[in-house]
Amino acid sequence: xxxxxxxxxxxxxxxxxxxxxxxxxxxxxxxxxxxxxxxxxxxxxxxxxxxxxxxxxxxxxxxxxxxxxxxxxxxxxxxxxxxxxxxxxxxxxxxxxxxxxxxxxxxxxxxxxxxxxxxxxxxxxxxxxxxxxxxxxxxxxxxxxxxxxxxxxxxxxxxxxxxxxxxxxxxxxxxxxxxxxxxxxxxxxxxxxxxxxxxxxxxxxxxxxxxxxxxxxxxxxxxxxxxxxxxxxxxxxxxxxxxxxxxxxxxxxxxxxxxxxxxxxxxxxxxxxxxxxxxxxxxxxxxxxxxxxxxxxxxxxxxxxxxxxxxxxxxxxxxxxxxxxxxxxxxxxxxxxxxxxxxxxxxx
Amino acid sequence: xxxxxxxxxxxxxxxxxxxxxxxxxxxxxxxxxxxxxxxxxxxxxxxxxxxxxxxxxxxxxxxxxxxxxxxxxxxxxxxxxxxxxxxxxxxxxxxxxxxxxxxxxxxxxxxxxxxxxxxxxxxxxxxxxxxxxxxxxxxxxxxxxxxxxxxxxxxxxxxxxxxxxxxxxx
Numbered sequence: 001x002x003x004x005x006x007x008x009x010x011x012x013x014x015x016x017x018x019x020x021x022x023x024x025x026x027x028x029x030x031x032x033x034x035x036x037x038x039x040x041x042x043x044x045x046x047x048x049x050x051x052x053x054x055x056x057x058x059x060x061x062x063x064x065x066x067x068x069x070x071x072x073x074x075x076x077x078x079x080x081x082x083x084x085x086x087x088x089x090x091x092x093x094x095x096x097x098x099x100x101x102x103x104x105x106x107x108x109x110x111x112x113x114x115x116x117x118x119x120x121x122x123x124x125x126x127x128x129x130x131x132x133x134x135x136x137x138x139x140x141x142x143x144x145x146x147x148x149x150x151x152x153x154x155x156x157x158x159x160x161x162x163x164x165x166x167x168x169x170x171x172x173x174x175x176x177x178x179x180x181x182x183x184x185x186x187x188x189x190x191x192x193x194x195x196x197x198x199x200x201x202x203x204x205x206x207x208x209x210x211x212x213x214x215x216x217x218x219x220x221x222x223x224x225x226x227x228x229x230x231x232x233x234x235x236x237x238x239x240x241x242x243x244x245x246x247x248x249x250x251x252x253x254x255x256x257x258x259x260x261x262x263x264x265x266x267x268x269x270x271x272x273x274x275x276x277x278x279x280x281x282x283x284x285x286x287x288x289x290x291x292x293x294x295x296x297x298x299x300x301x302x303x304x305x306x307x308x309x310x311x312x313x314x315x316x317x318x319x320x321x322x323x324x325x326x327x328x329x330x331x332x333x334x335x336x337x338x339x340x341x342x343x344x345x346x347x348x
Numbered sequence: 349x350x351x352x353x354x355x356x357x358x359x360x361x362x363x364x365x366x367x368x369x370x371x372x373x374x375x376x377x378x379x380x381x382x383x384x385x386x387x388x389x390x391x392x393x394x395x396x397x398x399x400x401x402x403x404x405x406x407x408x409x410x411x412x413x414x415x416x417x418x419x420x421x422x423x424x425x426x427x428x429x430x431x432x433x434x435x436x437x438x439x440x441x442x443x444x445x446x447x448x449x450x451x452x453x454x455x456x457x458x459x460x461x462x463x464x465x466x467x468x469x470x471x472x473x474x475x476x477x478x479x480x481x482x483x484x485x486x487x488x489x490x491x492x493x494x495x496x497x498x499x500x501x502x503x504x505x506x507x508x509x510x511x512x513x514x515x516x517x518x
Contacts, residue, residue: 114515120415133514134412138434141405145362152361 004028015102016124017086021048022098025063033122034103037084037112048101052076052086067092067099076103082115084108105129110136167237169215170222178236178244179297185246185289186297192289193256195245196304197225197263200281200316202241209276216273217280224266228259244304251288253321260284260319268317283311284319291324352377365437372462387466387487394470398478409434410475411512417481417504421445421453421472443468454488455497465495472499480509 002010004020008029011018016033030043043051047063054060056075067090074088087106092099105112109129112118123129165177173181185192199221206214218241225235225243234246250256268281285308287300303322311320351358353373360366379386398407409430413423428440441460447453455472457465469485476483481504488498 110515112515117513117515119514120412130412130514134409134430135433137405137412138409138430141409142363142435149361149363 011100014124016122017103019043019048019101019103020098021063021067021101023063023067023096025049025066025098027051028098033118036118036122037078037116051079052088053079055085066090070099074101082111084112084115109133170219170237172222172226172243173234173236175236175238178234178238178246181234181246182244182297182301185248186295186300190249191251193247193250194287194289194300194304195247195256195260196285196287196301196308197243197245198283198308198312199241199267200283200312202280205278205280209273209278213273213276213278217271217278220271221267221280221282225263228263228266244301251290253288256286256321257319260286264317264319281317283308283316285309285311285322286319287322291322363435368462375463386463390463390466391470391473394467394472395474396470397467398471398474407475407478408512408516410471411478417476417479417483417501420475420479421455421499424455440464451501453499453501455499456491457495457497459493465497469497472497477507478510478512480505480507482506 012031016031018031019027020029022028025048027043027046027048035043055077060066069090070092076086076088077083085108086103088101088103090099090101120130165173167174205217229235229245232248236244238244264282270277270279285304287303287307289295307320307322311318355370379389397403413420422445424443424445428442431438431440441464442458444456445453473485482502484500486498488496
């Protein structure tokens with residue numbers, strides 16, 4: 001049998017986290033890397049089970065039982081802080097002379113190298129620890145690069161989507177966005193009102209003062225519509241000078257009248273573009289989701305369109321509610337039948 | 349710059365694959381703009397990859413190659429395998445270190461990526477500083493398509509070098 005000191009130096013070379021214990025379970029020698037875990041506290045001379053807690057198998061509490069676990073995989077923890085987890089393997093020495101217990105970090109290696117400032121010299125040349133650390137770091141770096149790429153792509157996608165739903169001139173939603181939202185609203189149960197608004201005399205501004213003035217008028221009109229509605233409502237530009245406003249959760253005709261009235265009042269205020277006065281006005285047709293037993297997006301749009309037509313027929317700068325019983329909308333007397341609690345604001 | 353190269357986009361993304369031809373076009377425009385030869389520019393790129401604080405991750409990965417500069421040089425044989433382990437579609441040209449004497453080495457850069465040997469000269473120079481080693485690096489001609497870099501180690505511990513802490517994860 002080899003001397004303990006020879007055995008220790010051999011083991012230190014091969015497995016620098018070994019523990020040599022005698023038959024009483026006292027530590028007679030430890031590998032240099034293991035000792036590095038407790039630099040202030042020599043492990044030699046201490047009881048193995050006083051220093052390490054056996055996590056699995058938990059039933060083992062005596063040295064004799066520990067030494068009988070030849071070849072079994074142990075899960076251990078240091079008893080004091082930092083309570084690094086270790087894996088272990090017991091190899092009993094012949095002649096009941098104690099055992100060699102080889103320890104390793106297992107997955108706790110990531111914390112261990114940081115907690116104990118270990119270097120590659122602390123691991124045996126055949127240990128895969130350094131490769132593992134390398135791999136973890138390389139993979140994290142690659143993952144981080146991929147993640148930031150994903151975030152940028154997602155940002156670009158959102159921007160593209162936002163653009164695709166936005167009318168570039170006015171910043172309002174576009175026809176596509178309106179179709180999507182109206183589709184949702186129509187299939188849901190929440191009541192809402194839909195206003196179809198058309199600018200009167202817009203074409204003459206465009207023709208007389210040019211497209212720049214026309215664009216300016218549209219932008220001003222968009223701003224007014226946004227200001228006169230809640231952020232929850234949707235204002236969309238659905239055609240050259242046509243807008244649709246969806247007002248969520250509101251079917252009170254009195255309130256809707258006052259909204260429409262305010263919109264028309266403000267939209268007919270003249271605006272100045274490059275010292276030229278631009279004058280437009282607006283007509284509004286209103287339909288309520290509750291006016292339909294089974295609601296279809298196309299139907300309520302058509303209804304609001306009819307009401308708009310009615311409003312225009314009765315003079316500009318007016319609003320009108322859709323009347324399901326009115327029959328032919330080209331029949332002027334039917335206008336009187338439209339549920340209009342307050343007369344529309346008259347033109348001029 | 350990217351506009352002049354007519355790429356159709358303005359920024360390269362680190363994890364995407366681009367046409368080699370595109371990269372070369374950007375390089376040429378860069379060289380013309382800075383009025384510097386391509387080899388020199390690529391050496392600087394190699395130095396940047398290892399020494400710029402933004403590239404700390406890459407420096408650390410290279411430092412895993414060994415405790416000393418010589419060990420690091422030997423680890424270059426595994427570099428392309430290591431790179432593929434981290435990012436499976438990242439194929440770097442094969443490198444082979446030949447020991448001429450205990451202080452003189454030749455690094456054979458096999459073909460696969462134009463200009464790779466120039467980038468490697470910059471990398472090797474910067475990482476020598478990192479280890480605190482004093483080394484002379486130069487291009488030592490070609491053997492067929494293989495480009496050879498000569499490395500002469502004058503002093504392996506010339507300065508302290510920079511600290512490398514295994515556990516210093518971000």
